[in-house]
Amino acid sequence: MRKSSPGRNLTSVLLIWVLVLMPIAVFGQTKVSMPKNKYKIQDDVKIGNEYSGKVEQQFPMVNDYESARYIEDVGRSLVNSIPREFQQSAFRYRFKIVNARDINAFALPGGPMYVNRGLIEIARNEGEMAGVMAHEISHVALRHGTAQATKQSSLGSQLGTIGLILGGAILGGQAGAQLGAMFAAGFQLKYSRQYENQADVLGARIMANAGYDPIDLANMFKTIAGQSEGGRPPEWLSSHPDPDKRYQAIRNERNTLRVSPNPIKITRGFTQVKQQLASMPKARTMAEIEKDSKGTATTNTGGGNTEAGNTGGPANNEMSTGRYSNRVPLPSYSTRVYQNGNLLQMRVPSNWRQFGGQNDVWFSPEGAFGNQGITHGAVVGIYQTQQRNLQRALDEYVKVTLKSNTYLRQTRGYSRTRISGRTAYATMISGRSPVTGNTEYALIYGTWLQNGNMLYFIGVAPERDSYRYNGAFNRMVRSIQLNPQA
16 A cells, blocks of 8 residues: 555645635636737727727717716626626727617727617616626727727728728618728628627627626527518628527527626616617617718718808707898896706706707707807707817817818917806807808807716807897806706
8 A cells, every 4th residue: 555645645645625616617617818910909999999989989979967977887897797808998888879779789909889778678687788888888898899800901091991880780881982981881801700799799798797687689589580670681781690609609609607696687777778878869780870871961060050051060950940140139148957867957948949859959049050050049969078178178179170160260269267166167168150251259268077078168159249148158057057967
């Protein structure tokens, strides 16, 4: 009989306990690795920032504070659940809802992500919606956009090409059109089947880490396929033409994960946002948005146009059919309260009409609005920026506005002021109006919101009537009350 070795026995015992305590499932997980990529992390960030502005120029966003906060909260929970080896500190994930009824979602390199209203409306629970978001987040985390461009080296301008790889979205430019023309029909680039499989696998892990059940992602693919015309899946699922195989693959991966026995399903926030979206006017399809945009000159990149080319402005026909007049009534001293959900409230002249835009709201008296914007009135909206300095953020917004309104020039420096108790900055731009032929001016204010976006206020009036309008604009700005959480 050989003498036993205590050290060897102890090692054996410890190994047995490790195997007992470690879930057998870990050994069955599908391996996911970062694909080959010749681009720098900052290239992803740069592309995402550039094309997020173009997306928000072309497509209407749901401008509801509670809905925006909800989708941001769900997105943040998923981002925090990305496995450590796939986290990028330079990426800035942010989430918005596109006011379109197509069942879709897409993400840009570096972090910007967009969830269509139609996707939320068809989801049966928060897990189904979060599953699609986790899939798209996985494309970003794995840097599939720049990895795809690395493989497609023959496509010319790589940075432009990357902008059209929208996480399997249905969006894209028409064949031969300028890169970045984000419209619903026509040519688009798609991720490879390999990348889609990777996003499914990593998405399932992110879901499980965040407290969701990955089976909801699998269920969502079946739901989407069942809702598609002729039983065909939409374009963003075309890399996986067989939803049954995709369902089974995710189900198999789920069996290798630690899934909560009480996963997140129906939440209060999900229910409230579904109700809020259902109360809104019916959303247009991407194709309808494209058709409407071809009929109007929309050149602004999300900023507040005062006149021609007001993409940032009202998208409804009521305003565009207004008639300009040389006899515009002065702002009344009597006011009414305007309230935007839990975001803000302010007082506006009672004789000014209200028009809802994509990311803003416009107020103008009769005779001062039409198909080229407003000649008298005010605009309040939210501007997304990467700046962390308020004055620089406002300066960035002013430059966007001047680019879209080439007849205007900045005529005053930045002065510090307060809006709803918060630090704010103000400036002024002016120029000869192509509508009235008179010199007009616009007072522009900006202050921070808690989520890093900038709230802006613009007051527009003819320069000759400035003494009559300055008081109205000052009263409006002083009346703004922001929710402390906003």
